Amino acid sequence: MAIQHAVLALLTAGPSYGYELKGSFEATVGPQWGPLNIGHLYQILDRLCRDGLAVAERQAQPVKPDRVVYEITDAGRAELSRWLAEPSARAGGFRDDFFLKVTAGARSGEPETVRTVLANQRGHLLRELRNLDGLRRQATDPVVGLLLSAASRHVEADLAFVDDAEAALLADGGRTLAGLAQRRTARPDTATERAAG
Secondary structure (H helix, E strand, O other), X not given: OOHHXXXXXXXXXXXXXXXXXXHHHHHHHOOOOOOOOHHHHHHHHHHXXXXXXXXXXXXXXXXXXXXXXXXXOHHHHHHHHHHHHOOOOOOOXXXXXXXXHHHHHHHHOOHHHHHHHXXXXXXXXXXXHHHHHHHHHHOOOHHHHXXXXXXXXXXXXXXXXXXXXXXXXXXXXXXXXXXXXXXXXXXXXXXXXXXXX
């Protein structure tokens, strides 16, 4: 998610300062996101100001250090409108650490390795799903409830992929894995081929 756009959206409610924006962000997106790092937030705010999407004003306080208050600009509103109007591509494409583990396990040719990878991931995903369901039952904000529902659906899709991987790699008693391992070891040495050719 482009957090800078979420910050712009928060600024449409009026001028705000760093810790207030942090609290608003965390309340808006709900507990599944986790806490927003204040240092990262200030980097985003600096970038928004540098890009002309927000302006900062230092306000003196009688006892505490000066407070910097941020306000969205017309350019910031236009950028937010542009972002809201375009579809969202999947972040990072389909690169995934778990898929790499499945690939490595499958190429090993060891059914037990694949079973372990899949079982560990399934257990992790089921715990994550239970946690999200509990958070969704406690959510009083309908938007937070929707975000938790979307997170649950992503986990359910990941669980379906675990089932697909199990069916594709383990259902035939290990023949598929043996074939993958054999293909890997039977690959000709390209350096030898070049020297011979």
